[in-house]
Structure formats: C-alpha cells, structure tokens
Amino acid sequence: MENLMPVYRLCHIFWIILLAALGYVSCLPVVGDPVCTAGGHAKYSLIFTGKWSQATFPKQYPLFRPPAQWSSIIAVTHSSDYHLWQKDEYASNGVRDFSEKGEIWTLMKEIEAAGEKIQSVHGIFSAPAVSNGTGQTSTEFEVHTKHSFLSFMVRIVPSPDWFVGIDSLNLCEGDHWKEQITLDLDPYDAGTDSGFTFSSPNFATIPQDVVTKITSAFPSHPANSFYYPKLKHLPPIAKVTLSKLKGNQITGFSTDQSNLIPTSNEIDDSDPVLETPLDCEVSLWSSWGLCRGRCGRGGTKTRTRYVHLNPANSGAPCPNLEESTECRPENCI
Structure with missing residues (x-):
C-alpha cells in the first residue's frame, strides 16, 4: 500500500492540472484590485467642469440648434466586477441610447438589473445638465468597501455618439479613502453612429464597433470635428474633481436623485484658457x-x-x- 501512495499523489496532481486546464479548478491566485480595508462608508463631492470652448475646439464648433452643451451625468458606484462602459468593448443598448440621444431609461434598467442580479451596483446618482460648453455641475455620492468604484458618462451635445466619462475609478486605497482626485476627460466614440461632425445626421454603424478614444489624429478623416493633425494631443474637453467630504460617515444609501446639490454654470477661472490654432x-x-x-x-x-x-x-x-x-x-x- 505504501508503494502505491506516490502513484496516487501523481494521479491526484494530474487530475487537478487537467481540471484547471478545463476551467473547473483554479490553482493559481487571481491577481486583481487590492482589497479595500478602509471600513465603513465615505461621502464624496463630484464637480464636473466643461472646457469645450470655441477657442479650444474651433473646428465646426456648434453655435446654434443646439449650441455646445453637456447632458446630465449618469453615474454608478459599484464593485470591480461591473462596468458601465469600457474602452475597446461593445457598448450596451443603454449606453448606445444615452450617447446618441440622451435617453436614460434603457441604461437605468441595465444598471438596476446588474444590482439585483449580481449585487455589483451600490448606488445610482445624477447631476443636472450644463447648458453651455464651459459650465459646471456637481453632486454628492457614497461609496463603501465592497463598492468602492465610480463610473460615469456625460454626453457631448450635439454629437453622433460621443461622450466623456470614467470607467471604474477605485476611490479606496488599501486601508483609507482617497482624499481628492482631479482628472482631465477626453472624448470617446460609442461605436454606434458613424457621423464625423458634431451636427452629423444619424448614420448607424453596421456592424457596431467598439468604444474608442477620440484623438487629434483618430478618426483620421479630415472632416472629423476633432481632427487636428498638427496637435500631439487634444486639449482636455472637460475635467472632474472628486473630493472626500470630512467627518461624514454614511450608514445607508439611496438610488434616487435626491442627493443633488446646486448647479453652477460659471466658468472655472482657475484654468488657463487654451487657444487651438485652426489652419484654413x-x-x-x-x-x-x-x-x-x-x-x-x-x-x-x-x-x-x-x-x-x-x-x-x-x-x-x-x-x-x-x-x-x-x-x-x-x-x-
């Protein structure tokens, strides 16, 4: 019997390796986001600043019907296994409807379904639209250790299917919550409409493409509203500032929009005004x-x-x- 033990162990190891190869067993540790041990809840303010001006983006800048503006913010706090949208992945039907037409109902249903099915969504919140390209809007939201990620979208109005936003920003860093984060935001194409300019008519992309980042050279068509081939990088079209509110531990959360704070449409004077040269x-x-x-x-x-x-x-x-x-x-x- 003792002579059979090494053979048995070898067979046991063989079966574990085989099952792992088939996807039934994982023998290796999964590397992912660090576990959040901050504990409790934290409350943050979110300030969105539009920087979409005619001086910064002079090419085909929309002045009329409608003029340059921003939609309301749709945002989610969630766990690491959920994505509102992802670069290089296909947009959901809800993301398509929001980025093309500003309609939120399908997207809200998708978010709520994810929260009910896999418990990955902690809260849904919003902030009012901005009626010009260089205004501000703001709101507050809550996170906790199991749902420490923030994602949001803001539609560029007018546009075929363009938006700005953040995908899965972790506000927890080990045993503490991050105090303040400021990020410049670049435009993204949802991959569902093939228009080149801000005011292009609807022209569905068939087959649907993935979400892509818009740059000064991509798409490379000269008619594209963001095509500035002499620039290495586009100027930031917007920015977001997230600040942890002091002494505000939260014990519950809400999925309605009653947590909105007043909107300010004043231009942020702390940023220099960029002027992008536009050649004839x-x-x-x-x-x-x-x-x-x-x-x-x-x-x-x-x-x-x-x-x-x-x-x-x-x-x-x-x-x-x-x-x-x-x-x-x-x-x-």
Whole structure:
C-alpha cells in the first residue's frame, strides 16, 4: 500500500492540472484590485467642469440648434466586477441610447438589473445638465468597501455618439479613502453612429464597433470635428474633481436623485484658457476653365477653389483661391 501512495499523489496532481486546464479548478491566485480595508462608508463631492470652448475646439464648433452643451451625468458606484462602459468593448443598448440621444431609461434598467442580479451596483446618482460648453455641475455620492468604484458618462451635445466619462475609478486605497482626485476627460466614440461632425445626421454603424478614444489624429478623416493633425494631443474637453467630504460617515444609501446639490454654470477661472490654432482648409482645384484671348496672341485660363474652414486663433491663413495660366485659344483658324 505504501508503494502505491506516490502513484496516487501523481494521479491526484494530474487530475487537478487537467481540471484547471478545463476551467473547473483554479490553482493559481487571481491577481486583481487590492482589497479595500478602509471600513465603513465615505461621502464624496463630484464637480464636473466643461472646457469645450470655441477657442479650444474651433473646428465646426456648434453655435446654434443646439449650441455646445453637456447632458446630465449618469453615474454608478459599484464593485470591480461591473462596468458601465469600457474602452475597446461593445457598448450596451443603454449606453448606445444615452450617447446618441440622451435617453436614460434603457441604461437605468441595465444598471438596476446588474444590482439585483449580481449585487455589483451600490448606488445610482445624477447631476443636472450644463447648458453651455464651459459650465459646471456637481453632486454628492457614497461609496463603501465592497463598492468602492465610480463610473460615469456625460454626453457631448450635439454629437453622433460621443461622450466623456470614467470607467471604474477605485476611490479606496488599501486601508483609507482617497482624499481628492482631479482628472482631465477626453472624448470617446460609442461605436454606434458613424457621423464625423458634431451636427452629423444619424448614420448607424453596421456592424457596431467598439468604444474608442477620440484623438487629434483618430478618426483620421479630415472632416472629423476633432481632427487636428498638427496637435500631439487634444486639449482636455472637460475635467472632474472628486473630493472626500470630512467627518461624514454614511450608514445607508439611496438610488434616487435626491442627493443633488446646486448647479453652477460659471466658468472655472482657475484654468488657463487654451487657444487651438485652426489652419484654413480649402477644397481641391476645379478643372481649368475655357481659354480666353485673341487668336494669334495667346490667352489665359483660370481655375478656382473654395474655403472649407476659415482659420482661427492665428492658424495658417487661406491660400489663393484663384489661379491662372497662359493658353492658346481653341477653334482658331
């Protein structure tokens, strides 16, 4: 019997390895986010600041019907196994409806379903919309040790399906809550509409694409409203500041919107005003016109082009829009 023990142990190890390979057993520790041991609850303020100005983003900046503005904030506190949205992943139906049309009902149902099914959502909260591109809005929210992550979305209005936001920011750091965080926000494309400009008509992306970050060079189409090929990085179009409120341990939470605090639409004067140079953009040359002149003496013909975009903020001026060259008149005897 003693001689059989090593063989039995080898067989036992073999079966564990086989089951692990099949996904039934995990023999290796899972590496993930550090466990939050801060204890209790914490309350935070959230201040969203829009920095979308005509000086910073002069290309096709929307001035009318509707002018540049921000939707209300949709935010969630949750555990590490939930995502409101993710870069390089497909947007849910709720994220699609919100990023394209500002409709929240499908997204709210998805969030509530996640909270009921896998207990991954702690609270849902919102903040009022901002009626211009450079205003502010704010609210308060709660987190606790098992749901220490924050995610939110704000729709860029108008836009095809563009938004800014945060995916799964952990506010707990080991045994304590983070005191203050300020983050610049970049635009994202939900991958559900193929419009290039802020005011593009609806044009569904079929098949649906994944969520992607918009940069100064991507999408690389010259018509894109964020296409600034001479810039290494886009200026931040918004920012968010999260501050832990002192001496405010919370014992419960709410999923309604009664925790909103007053909105301020004043421009944040603490940030310098950036001006993005916008070079003049012109069309291709037209074909050459008829050769005009007298037979035997030569003539001239002309071609033209027109301005796509006027320069702004000391950008390169427009070149000549008309060009002439010598020619011989046709049909001369």
